[in-house]
Amino acid sequence: MGSGEHKDCHEVIMPVRDALDVINGKWKLPIIIAISRGHKRFRDIERNIPKITSKVLSKELKDLEAHKLLKRSVYDSQPVTVEYTLTPYAATLNPVIEALYTWGSQHRKTIFGSQDQD
């Protein structure tokens, strides 16, 4: 009805929020990136993500698994090993990661141009 003026506003916001709900926080995308680069083991992932702790990594891995973005496999080797691998679904996030990577790279240059930053 009537003036469909700010209706299309919601149409854009809603899906973006859905996406944000999944990748929210500092860690989820970095974890996906690390695994996509071939780091499958818990300690290996941990070592490759600056500042992350076991506790946070553990929690985030569970979240990502719940969102069907990765799979946890336990191998009955000697000793038992655990591997995290991305699902095909996680690959659909690549355009998001690329857009963020591109923007973040540019942004970093921009802020380094004017002031300091970690």
Place this chain on the structure above:
Amino acid sequence: MGSGEHKDCHEVIMPVRDALDVINGKWKLPIIIAISRGHKRFRDIERNIPKITSKVLSKELKDLEAHKLLKRSVYDSQPVTVEYTLTPYAATLNPVIEALYTWGSQHRKTIFGSQDQD
């Protein structure tokens, strides 16, 4: 040096984290979207973002302004009006928003296929 194997992992993670630092949270991108759709006034923005409160909107607007993504203009009219407009820099976020929009739309279909969701 030696095995530069997980070095490129950081090269990807860092810019992504920089981007995430800026757009983090549920509200920043929705706010940018609302403003980009022509909603410039505080109440107008507020009305077009489901569930946001004055307090949160106020805080997020300040954050976005600090990141140079939008500009707050006060017009000495009768009564005083305030307008928020995006900076040209905010437009560089469009590919990010589009990627998120596309993925979020697909994701919503995916989860609606299997279970319920808000």
Place this chain on the structure above:
DNA sequence: CAGTATCCTAAACGATACTG
């Protein structure tokens, strides 16, 4: 209209230690 002031809860994040 354009916000601010309080108060509050829940979640994120972090440090350190510990277990099978």
Place this chain on the structure above:
DNA sequence: CAGTATCGTTTAGGATACTG
């Protein structure tokens, strides 16, 4: 190695009320 336990701090976010 692959985590969990415990603790504490910080931040995001929400409810409600209020101001110029």
